[in-house]
Amino acid sequence: MPLARVLAALRTAPSRTGSVIITVYGDAIAPRGGSIALADLLVLMAALDAGDGVVRTAVSRLARDGWLDRERVGRNSFYRLSHRGLREFADATPRIYGPLDTPWGGQLRLAFAEAGVERTMLEQAGYALLAPGVLMAPDTALSPSVTPTLLGAGPAAAMQALAARAWPLVTLADAYRRFLDLFDGAADGAAQLGPLEAMALRIILIHEYRRVVLRDPRLPPGLLPDNWPGTVARTLCLKLYADLAPASERWLDSAESGSGPLPRGPDPMLRFSGGGR
Numbered sequence: 607m608p609l610a611r612v613l614a615a616l617r618t619a620p621s622r623t624g625s626v627i628i629t630v631y632g633d634a635i636a637p638r639g640g641s642i643a644l645a646d647l648l649v650l651m652a653a654l655d656a657g658d659g660v661v662r663t664a665v666s667r668l669a670r671d672g673w674l675d676r677e678r679v680g681r682n683s684f685y686r687l688s689h690r691g692l693r694e695f696a697d698a699t700p701r702i703y704g705p706l707d708t709p710w711g712g713q714l715r716l717a718f719a720e721a722g723v724e725r726t727m728l729e730q731a732g733y734a735l736l737a738p739g740v741l742m743a744p745d746t747a748l749s750p751s752v753t754p755t756l757l758g759a760g761p762a763a764a765m766q767a768l769a770a771r772a773w774p775l776v777t778l779a780d781a782y783r784r785f786l787d788l789f790d791g792a793a794d795g796a797a798q799l800g801p802l803e804a805m806a807l808r809i810i811l812i813h814e815y816r817r818v819v820l821r822d823p824r825l826p827p828g829l830l831p832d833n834w835p836g837t838v839a840r841t842l843c844l845k846l847y848a849d850l851a852p853a854s855e856r857w858l859d860s861a862e863s864g865s866g867p868l869p870r871g872p873d874p875m876l877r878f879s880g881g882g883r
Contacts, residue, residue, distance in 0.1 A: 623661060
């Protein structure tokens with residue numbers, strides 16, 4: 607079975623229950639109103655081989671750290687992403703679900719800044735360190751107004767070589783290949799999975815993809831090596847997610863929020879086409 611094979615491959619990985627729970631909320635619960643019964647969350651996490659005690663501890667820690675808010679209705683507990691959690695996932699959503707390639711004018715922008723606030727601002731804008739005091743980004747990147755920049759262009763091979771020096775593309779490519787290896791063959795039979803198994807596989811798919819894609823600087827194709835595995839990884843993620851979406855949404859239909867059944871949300875495939883959450 608697709609889910610069993612993926613879980614078997616992940617059993618040797620370090621425990622990250624809290625991080626997976628955040629993926630559950632960001633991908634599936636927040637778009638449907640934000641709240642889910644702890645009992646339903648325990649059922650879903652059990653399908654991912656996480657025991658009740660481990661999940662309860664992780665949920666308590668996330669609430670204590672300000673990621674989740676708790677509500678009690680009678681004897682039942684319901685949790686939702688806090689304002690902080692919603693903000694963090696909203697910022698990450700375009701990077702997780704959006705296209706990897708970006709328009710590019712064919713030039714590189716060089717900025718000059720030593721360590722400090724100015725350099726931090728540049729790095730937050732997408733610049734990478736090329737040499738001591740020199741940062742680089744595609745020409746589409748914005749720069750803090752206090753930072754002078756130079757635009758330059760050159761042969762394609764030279765531009766790719768500079769990109770490989772500035773960004774950890776080899777490490778990132780290896781991470782994408784591990785993602786592809788993990789989910790290779792998972793699409794076989796995915797569309798026939800039951801609601802709970804489909805929901806579980808959908809969560810682990812997005813969780814593992816999120817771990818890689820949030821490290822991706824999203825460079826234009828002209829700056830990337832040939833046969834870039836990130837492109838293949840996104841195609842696989844999109845196809846498998848589409849296969850899992852109908853059944854996984856049926857599982858969400860059966861889950862409880864603090865005010866009744868979890869309300870229907872927008873088509874989850876819209877987020878991959880820029881339609882938001």
